[in-house]
Amino acid sequence: MSSDMTVPGVEKSSSSTRSLLLDWGLVVLLVYLLLVAVSLIGTGFKAAAGENARTLFAFAVNPVAGLVIGTLATALIQSSSTVTSIIVGLVAGGLPVGIAIPMVMGANIGTTITNTIVSLGHVREGDEFRRAYAAATIHDFFNLLCVLIFLPLEIATGFLAKTGYMLAGFVEGAGSMSIKEYNVIKPIVKPAVHLVQDALQHGMTEMTAGATMIAGGILMIVVVITMLSRLLKKLMVGKAKEMLHKSVGRGPLSGLVSGTALTVFVQSSSTTTSLIVPLAGNGVFSLRQVYPFTLGANIGTCITAILAATAVTGPNAVFALEIAFVHLCYNVFGVVLVYGIPFLRNLPVMASERLAERTAQNKVYALAYIVAVFFLIPGTLIAFSHWLGL
């Protein structure tokens, strides 16, 4: 038999296996680049500003300013994973955790603009639009409610920072409970960061090299998470279907777990929350059925920043992990408190249903809502807090 004879089916299957392996190889490479990018930001700040890095962030000491920065940055980039990873990098570079906490809360609000835009695709469909718009904005109202409850609590008690620090200590600290010795990420990220640092410091001043690393790191995070999310969507669509099929008819906890897992798989909370918009718009899933699913997205999105924080080295490594855990704790506590108490649980449902009814009658409400929640109210809050001298 001649060796160049090929069987079409076998050739097709081996080429698809090759392409699958290539795709997964690319996923690994992108995750590695994400870790390098976050470390680059931290290293860049140390090179550019040294011990003065903290003073660079003085403009965001006002918690409302931090909240607004997080909201606007996420609304513009449309990815909370990207913004929280950048925040982790900034904390690694000297941004105090206290300033970063309102920023991650803002990231939760900012990310909700994506599914609101997706719901506008049903704008000509009457009842379908009303249902889709309610499914999109329930996430907004839940996140707004969480900020209203947790931001004043955090300012008064610092409980999120304390819990985050405790968890970070478990991973990064020097105590007997620490799992620091088992961290394999740092040793593989360090050489790449040093390589970039050495290359830049040859032809530039330390400050310019630092600034270039910061800008390059931020740009890299944006590009890498966008590519990663697109690739994972393609690779994980089958798994996502399987998971959704399993959660049908199983109650809110199953929805919450599915939303979390799906977001971890596709590395994008806005993809998860946007997927449920057409499902709810068709009327096949009710608003109360999709509600826990969107909350799972809040929890699942934290994994990117936690992963990114494990790569940070130096004295700020523990703070980088702290802010990543603060984000996780904030989202878990939010679900437990707001979804756990029936009165609070129903507020986002009622608010989104009412807004959707009004918007279905008059589309100008949707425009007014987006402008108000994502731009006008944040701007007014900043002006008001400055006036109060916060």
Place this chain on the structure above:
Amino acid sequence: MLDTIKRREELEAKITDLETSLNTLKKQLREEVQKEQHRDIDHLEEYLDEVDHRYGNLRDFWGIVRKELRDFFARRKASDTNGGDSSA
């Protein structure tokens, strides 16, 4: 007395029948809904495409909002003109 007991038993039997029928109908409805949900989940790829093309939605939406705003100001202008005429 016997009649009353018999009547009550008949009513109880009717209620049991109705409850059984209601439960069967509820189960059927739940199964129908779940079947529809599974069918919808099978279209997940299309919904993922919808997420990727969201900026097209904004253009479409903006066209509708502009039209609604134009109509609103036209109605206001018309009512102002009518009000002005009547007062003149």
